[in-house]
Amino acid sequence: MNTPVYLDNSATTPVDPRVAEKMMACLTQDGNFGNPASRSHLYGWRAEEAVEEARLQVANLIKADCREIVWTSGATEANNLALKGVAHAYRQKGRHIITSMIEHKAVLDPCKQLEKDGFEVTYLQPDCHGVISPNQVKEALRDDTILVSLMHGNNELGVLTDIAAIGDITRAHGVFLHVDAAQTTGKVEIDVNAMNVDLMSLTAHKTYGPKGVGALYVRRAPKVKLDAQIHGGGHERGMRSGTLATHQIVGMGEAFSLAGQEMVKDCTRISALRERLWSSLSELPGVHLNGDAQQRVAGVINVGFANVDGEVLLMSLSDVAVSSGSACTSASLEPSYVLRAIGLSNELAHSSLRLSVGRFTTEEEVDFAAQTIKNAINQLRSMG
Numbered sequence: 001m002n003t004p005v006y007l008d009n010s011a012t013t014p015v016d017p018r019v020a021e022k023m024m025a026c027l028t029q030d031g032n033f034g035n036p037a038s039r040s041h042l043y044g045w046r047a048e049e050a051v052e053e054a055r056l057q058v059a060n061l062i063k064a065d066c067r068e069i070v071w072t073s074g075a076t077e078a079n080n081l082a083l084k085g086v087a088h089a090y091r092q093k094g095r096h097i098i099t100s101m102i103e104h105k106a107v108l109d110p111c112k113q114l115e116k117d118g119f120e121v122t123y124l125q126p127d128c129h130g131v132i133s134p135n136q137v138k139e140a141l142r143d144d145t146i147l148v149s150l151m152h153g154n155n156e157l158g159v160l161t162d163i164a165a166i167g168d169i170t171r172a173h174g175v176f177l178h179v180d181a182a183q184t185t186g187k188v189e190i191d192v193n194a195m196n197v198d199l200m201s202l203t204a205h206k207t208y209g210p211k212g213v214g215a216l217y218v219r220r221a222p223k224v225k226l227d228a229q230i231h232g233g234g235h236e237r238g239m240r241s242g243t244l245a246t247h248q249i250v251g252m253g254e255a256f257s258l259a260g261q262e263m264v265k266d267c268t269r270i271s272a273l274r275e276r277l278w279s280s281l282s283e284l285p286g287v288h289l290n291g292d293a294q295q296r297v298a299g300v301i302n303v304g305f306a307n308v309d310g311e312v313l314l315m316s317l318s319d320v321a322v323s324s325g326s327a328c329t330s331a332s333l334e335p336s337y338v339l340r341a342i343g344l345s346n347e348l349a350h351s352s353l354r355l356s357v358g359r360f361t362t363e364e365e366v367d368f369a370a371q372t373i374k375n376a377i378n379q380l381r382s383m384g
């Protein structure tokens with residue numbers, strides 16, 4: 001194989017060719033290139049129509065109303081808007097926020113910023129399987145709690161949070177629930193009403209759409225007020241100014257529409273590939289699955305290999321593209337804070353890999369990757 005087998009679909013996915021085709025039609029002079037905010041001519045109206053169709057496609061995947069979708073540049077911006085937007089709009093009501101130790105940095109860093117601004121944040125610790133329980137949320141609630149922010153699927157472990165059970169609790173206490181669903185769209189059924197979710201961060205590029213576009217779902221009833229974080233022309237009902245990126249938005253809409261249509265088929269195939277990968281890798285001695293074995297998204301496994309240095313392992317795997325921890329923190333030499341939070345030793349956290357299968361992964365690629373990894377481990381262990 002000339003290029004490495006791609007098993008890093010949790011970091012990002014290739015754009016589905018059907019999505020790319022729709023995006024292309026929004027770029028050039030003979031396409032739908034207009035500014036959706038132009039009210040005085042056909043170019044603007046056509047672009048606006050395309051944006052609104054995409055809004056409906058995105059809303060449909062999470063069973064929301066299209067008026068509840070605010071376009072952003074991705075899940076990072078959506079998380080920032082949700083956390084800072086709610087905190088500042090409700091600061092008279094209370095200053096306490098609940099989140100967890102294993103959130104993405106795009107939640108943890110805004111929380112740190114809010115702490116500097118006078119808010120208090122409780123960071124729930126997961127159990128050793130990476131699970132945050134509804135009961136922990138209930139026990140952490142205070143009279144001055146305004147927001148609970150928890151991810152739907154963890155980006156390093158693939159472990160799922162029981163959002164519906166947590167939503168029952170937050171709704172009963174009149175506290176808003178924000179969910180980072182960057183890792184679960186198209187992988188798990190989402191219904192913001194059944195789950196009592198008030199805000200949900202979405203991104204296109206983990207679901208076969210383009211990078212640099214996402215959305216925040218903002219509930220209308222009971223209404224969630226948000227302080228805008230980007231001010232300008234008053235786009236998106238004042239919640240997020242800036243000329244809408246029609247081609248990106250159309251791509252996200254198509255990607256989410258396909259995700260809805262193909263979720264069952266994709267998940268069945270991807271689960272089988274994940275199982276195949278895991279059963280092959282677990283033939284090795286000293287192999288450990290990090291995170292709950294059942295409560296997880298279809299395509300992801302995080303595996304610890306005893307007595308192997310992760311960095312050396314990664315370097316010896318030039319034919320397989322995988323990740324140690326998450327791509328966003330792998331630039332640092334710190335062991336993953338997620339793996340540390342579920343109780344792994346520094347050593348085991350360092351020797352863990354995240355492997356994520358996607359829509360375009362083949363059985364042949366999985367077999368090749370498993371064999372390559374097993375060979376590398378055997379070789380490293382025989383040298384050590």
Ligand SMILES: Cc1ncc(COP(=O)(O)O)c(C=O)c1O
Pocket residue numbers: 011073074075076077104106151153154155180182183202203204212213214328
């Ligand atoms: C759980 C989670 N939240 C947020 C993000 C950031 O999303 P984006 O790349 O769209 O800003 C990611 C992906 O890196 C993620 O996995």
Ligand code: FES
Pocket residue numbers: 309310311312324333334335350351
């Ligand atoms: S894997 Fe060796 S330094 Fe992190």
